[in-house]
Amino acid sequence: MSAVSWQREAEELRQRAPRHLLFLCVANSARSQMAEGIARSLAPKGVKISSAGSKPSRVNPLAIRALDELGIDIRGHASKSVDDISPDGVDAVVTLCAEEVCPVFLGKAHRLHWGLPDPAGAGSTEEEQLQAFRDVRDELRRRLTVVFAR
Secondary structure, eight states, rough: HHHHHHHHHHHHHHOOOOOOOEESSSSSSHHHHHHHHHHHHHHHTEEEEEEEEEEEEOOOOOHHHHHHHHOOOOOOOOOBBBBGGTTTOOOOOOOSSSSOOOOOOOOOOOOEEOOOOOTTOOOSHHHHHHHHHHHHHHHHHHHHHHHTOO
């Protein structure tokens, strides 16, 4: 996705001022969990932030470490199924899958797609893997800072 299109989408999302924003990927272990944590740290009070996946697993320890570096604690997060999220009240959905088929979310929510590479399994060393998580984290933070600009 070009920088211009994600910036336009992030600005449009900011203008919509969703009251409930949902992030989706397959396992709800890395990208969507980091997006949820970052968005919660930036969103104004009263905005509900959720994440889910089509095949939930567990929160990846490297996602926890990458957000720890920003002072964001997601240790209490758990992977959730998209089937457990009621479409009622979800104003916007951001899908984050790049290589996989993203979960489908039924309902009338505004939809955006920010295809970001799955950092899980990237790299051959732990440091390379952690760097992949940092790269996705930083891109999510860049985009979500636009969404929640005051």
